[in-house]
Amino acid sequence: MYKRILVPLDGSETARYGLREAIALAKEQKATLRLVHVISEFPTMVEMADVANVDKVRKSLYEYAEAMLREAKALADSLGVETETGLCELGGGRVADAIVKEARDAGCDLIVIGTHGRRGISRALLGSDAERVLRQSPVPVLLVREPKKEA
Numbered sequence: 001m002y003k004r005i006l007v008p009l010d011g012s013e014t015a016r017y018g019l020r021e022a023i024a025l026a027k028e029q030k031a032t033l034r035l036v037h038v039i040s041e042f043p044t045m046v047e048m049a050d051v052a053n054v055d056k057v058r059k060s061l062y063e064y065a066e067a068m069l070r071e072a073k074a075l076a077d078s079l080g081v082e083t084e085t086g087l088c089e090l091g092g093g094r095v096a097d098a099i100v101k102e103a104r105d106a107g108c109d110l111i112v113i114g115t116h117g118r119r120g121i122s123r124a125l126l127g128s129d130a131e132r133v134l135r136q137s138p139v140p141v142l143l144v145r146e147p148k149k150e151a
Contacts, residue, residue, distance in 0.1 A: 002031045006108040008099045008133075009037050011068050018114030018144040019072055025112065025142075026081045033083045034106050035072050037065040038098045040090040062087070096132035103139055112142045 007022045009015045019035075026033050039061055069085040076083040086106070088098045103111050115130035134141045 002026075002029045002110045004034060004106065004108040004110075005029075005031050006034045006036065006099070006103045006106060006111045007072075008095075008102075008111070008113055009035055009068055009072055011064070012114065014114030014116055014144070014146045016114065017146050018112050019075070021142065021144045022112035023076050023079055023081050025110075026076070027079060031081075031110075033076055033081055034102075034108055035069055035076070035083055035085045036088055036099070036102050037069055037086075038088045038090050038095045038102075039065055040095060094129065094132060096129040096136065099129070099133050100136045100138070103137060109139050110142065111137055111139060112144060115143045115145055 002025070005022050005026050007019055009019060022033055025031070065087055069087070073083045073085055086102065088102055090098050099111065099113070102108075111133060113130050113133055115128070130141075130143055134143065
């Protein structure tokens with residue numbers, strides 16, 4: 001039985017599918033959800049031409065993350081699932097490393113993460129944080145794919 005389920009959120013549709021699955025599982029297991037977002041400022045800061053906007057961009061990253069976590073928490077709470085939220089600031093390394101560290105630090109016994117399910121060259125070019133979490137995690141990982149679209 002799972003007691004604490006980590007759900008990393010990035011605002012994507014696949015992350016929302018992961019959240020919905022995690023909510024259903026937490027409700028069934030009477031588990032607590034730990035909703036987290038990893039803030040990675042570095043790529044944004046490097047690309048910025050105007051240094052004066054750095055603080056503005058940083059503030060907007062945090063506001064976006066906090067709003068996303070509030071919305072996810074409200075959904076889980078409305079369905080009777082106990083939740084807590086957290087922001088992880090990525091000082092270096094990969095998002096997947098921060099997710100695995102958060103699972104350890106928060107005492108989670110399952111990670112539920114949405115994945116695009118990329119294969120081949122797109123996976124090689126874009127990488128896969130979900131795959132890296134799967135390989136490094138000390139606890140079970142449930143990968144949730146976006147449903148296939150009807151042709």
